[in-house]
Amino acid sequence: MKKFVSFSALIIMLLVTFAFSNSKVKASTLTLSKVSTSPEVIEPGNKFKINFSLKNNRESDIEDVTIKLIGLEGKKTLGGFSPVNSSNEIYIGHMDSESTSDASLNMISNPALKTGTYNLQLELEYKRNDKYEKEYRVVGLVLNNKATLLITSLNTSAKNVSVNMVNNSNASLKDVMVTLNANNKTYTKYLGSMDPEDENEYKKDLSLSGNVKGSVTISYKDELNKENNITKDFSIKAPPKDKAPTAKKSSSGFLGKVGSFFKALFGMGD
Numbered sequence: 001m002k003k004f005v006s007f008s009a010l011i012i013m014l015l016v017t018f019a020f021s022n023s024k025v026k027a028s029t030l031t032l033s034k035v036s037t038s039p040e041v042i043e044p045g046n047k048f049k050i051n052f053s054l055k056n057n058r059e060s061d062i063e064d065v066t067i068k069l070i071g072l073e074g075k076k077t078l079g080g081f082s083p084v085n086s087s088n089e090i091y092i093g094h095m096d097s098e099s100t101s102d103a104s105l106n107m108i109s110n111p112a113l114k115t116g117t118y119n120l121q122l123e124l125e126y127k128r129n130d131k132y133e134k135e136y137r138v139v140g141l142v143l144n145n146k147a148t149l150l151i152t153s154l155n156t157s158a159k160n161v162s163v164n165m166v167n168n169s170n171a172s173l174k175d176v177m178v179t180l181n182a183n184n185k186t187y188t189k190y191l192g193s194m195d196p197e198d199e200n201e202y203k204k205d206l207s208l209s210g211n212v213k214g215s216v217t218i219s220y221k222d223e224l225n226k227e228n229n230i231t232k233d234f235s236i237k238a239p240p241k242d243k244a245p246t247a248k249k250s251s252s253g254f255l256g257k258v259g260s261f262f263k264a265l266f267g268m269g270d
Contacts, residue, residue: 028135029062030124031055033100035139042143043170045111047084050141051104054124056095063127065092067103073119073138080110081118081141095126115144115171115223145171147222149194149230154216156236162203163216163232167194173220178202182214194220212236 034053042048056062069088072079078088084106092101117140124135148169155162161180167173176191180202187204194200206212212235219229 027057029056029058029126029128029133030065030135031057032122032124032137032139037141041146042109042141043146044109044113044115044143047106047108049104049106051102052090053100053102054092054095055100056098058128059097060128061097062095063093064132065095065101065126066090066124067092067105068123068125069105070121070123073121078120079118080113081120082108082110084108109143113143117142142224144222144224144226145169147171147173147220147226147228149173149176149218149220149228151216151218151230151232152199154232154234156212156234159207160203160205161214161216161234162201163218164199164201165218166199167196170196171222172196173222176200176218176220179217179219180204180214181217182206182212183208183210206236210238212238 031054032052033055034051036051038049038051052067054065054067056065067090069078069081069083071077072081086105088105090103090105092103095101119138119140122137122139124137126133146169148167148171150166150168151163152166153162153164161182163178173194174192176194178189178191180187180189185208189202189204191200191202202216213233214235215231215233217229217231219227221227
């Protein structure tokens with residue numbers, strides 16, 4: 001019985017050792033430790049830069065390291081994305097053991113592309129122990145029209161507030177909402193969607209006395225459902241109170257009566 005247990009333990013230990021050594025052999029040589037774009041928001045039709053940070057996980061040097069863009073996921077082409085003034089391949093060359101190298105590629109997107117996430121397939125090639133090896137990665141590029149809503153005018157009076165706005169972008173805006181705060185009171189109005197270059201207006205009659213301090217906030221969502229907002233403050237001074245008319249002082253007393261007598265005598269008016 002003891003021999004059987006010892007033999008079983010030996011078999012388990014060998015399997016664990018084999019699994020560990022096998023996983024070590026299959027471990028990736030290269031790691032994409034960071035991928036970013038400049039600018040962060042890629043707009044259809046605009047140029048951008050894609051930045052890579054590549055790490056050599058091995059305890060030995062590797063040679064002829066390259067990053068190659070081979071196409072969008074499920075396609076053999078880059079489909080609407082193109083390198084600018086270069087090929088679709090970045091040559092890094094030599095990398096020391098456990099070192100990191102940075103690389104970048106200038107690109108442009110097709111104006112006809114729709115907003116959303118595009119998965120880009122990468123081929124990482126290098127030479128290790130005099131043998132070329134390849135690894136594959138997928139990175140996501142987020143394409144979005146930058147949403148910009150402007151408040152073009154904000155007019156106030158003692159009784160109302162009027163605000164005008166325009167969608168100053170190529171993005172369609174949705175869930176546009178106006179929130180008016182004045183003297184601890186809140187008023188809201190849902191305006192819905194606004195297409196590019198659309199204008200809209202919001203008016204609110206106020207029944208507030210005295211000086212008024214407040215703000216107008218317009219919130220909206222872009223094409224990727226990211227919420228944005230813009231705020232503008234305002235103040236309204238209370239109109240001055242009307243002064244009571246001052247009564248004329250009447251000429252009275254003896255001298256006043258004498259003056260009236262002579263005016264009447266000689267026919268002199270006031």
